[in-house]
Amino acid sequence: SQQGEEDPQALSIQEGENATMNCSYKTSINNLQWYRQNSGRGLVHLILIRSNEREKHSGRLRVTLDTSKKSSSLLITASRAADTASYFCATESGSARQLTFGSGTQLTVLP
Amino acid sequence: DAGVIQSPRHEVTEMGQEVTLRCKPISGHNSLFWYRQTMMRGLELLIYFNNNVPIDDSGMPEDRFSAKMPNASFSTLKIQPSEPRDSAVYFCASNLGNTDTQYFGPGTRLTVL
Numbered sequence: 001s002q003q004g005e006e007d008p009q010a011l012s013i014q015e016g017e018n019a020t021m022n023c024s025y026k027t028s029i030n031n032l033q034w035y036r037q038n039s040g041r042g043l044v045h046l047i048l049i050r051s052n053e054r055e056k057h058s059g060r061l062r063v064t065l066d067t068s069k070k071s072s073s074l075l076i077t078a079s080r081a082a083d084t085a086s087y088f089c090a091t092e093s094g095s096a097r098q099l100t101f102g103s104g105t106q107l108t109v110l111p
Numbered sequence: 112d113a114g115v116i117q118s119p120r121h122e123v124t125e126m127g128q129e130v131t132l133r134c135k136p137i138s139g140h141n142s143l144f145w146y147r148q149t150m151m152r153g154l155e156l157l158i159y160f161n162n163n164v165p166i167d168d169s170g171m172p173e174d175r176f177s178a179k180m181p182n183a184s185f186s187t188l189k190i191q192p193s194e195p196r197d198s199a200v201y202f203c204a205s206n207l208g209n210t211d212t213q214y215f216g217p218g219t220r221l222t223v224l
Binding site for chain 1: 115142144153154155156167202204206208211213214215216217218
């Protein structure tokens with residue numbers, strides 16, 4: 001079953017605008033990660049936030065985590081056409097090392 | 112580093128045939144994961160290995176699926192016999208067991224006719 005559910009399922013914006021994607025999950029987590037997948041390619045890790053962190057930045061990416069609401073958001077600032085991809089959140093829980101992925105948000109950045 | 116290597120990249124086969132997917136993890140990584148991605152079910156973990164030992168295979172759909180990791184640099188996922196509903200993209204990923212980030216291969220797109 002999907003631990004994380006992304007919202008929206010699809011997002012289309014103009015180049016230069018900011019893109020915000022949300023992820024909700026159901027159980028307690030150790031960390032939450034965001035991955036990007038370009039069409040026909042494998043997933044690429046973007047950023048990880050641990051359960052005791054509330055916000056993290058990496059370049060144009062900003063991730064927040066609200067463990068009380070079991071939700072996270074990924075903000076991409078000043079989007080570029082090259083940011084067009086699917087974005088997945090993934091959670092790691094308990095002692096297991098495996099990740100449980102959400103259903104993804106398809107982001108389209110129009111030039 | 113070449114990253115995670117998967118072969119073949121594309122496989123088209125007929126129902127009932129045996130299919131073998133291959134994965135070479137990043138050198139030095141001791142955990143390996145097999146995922147399946149479909150439009151309907153998204154990305155599902157099938158099985159993962161730690162130090163070549165299967166740790167959790169609860170995601171393997173049925174007995175037609177089997178996975179092995181004979182050494183630290185090679186793993187296979189076998190489907191025998193294959194069925195049309197097995198059509199999907201199969202990803203292999205690896206990482207160091209004490210880290211959290213997973214590194215994905217390019218995937219194998221399997222089509223079972």
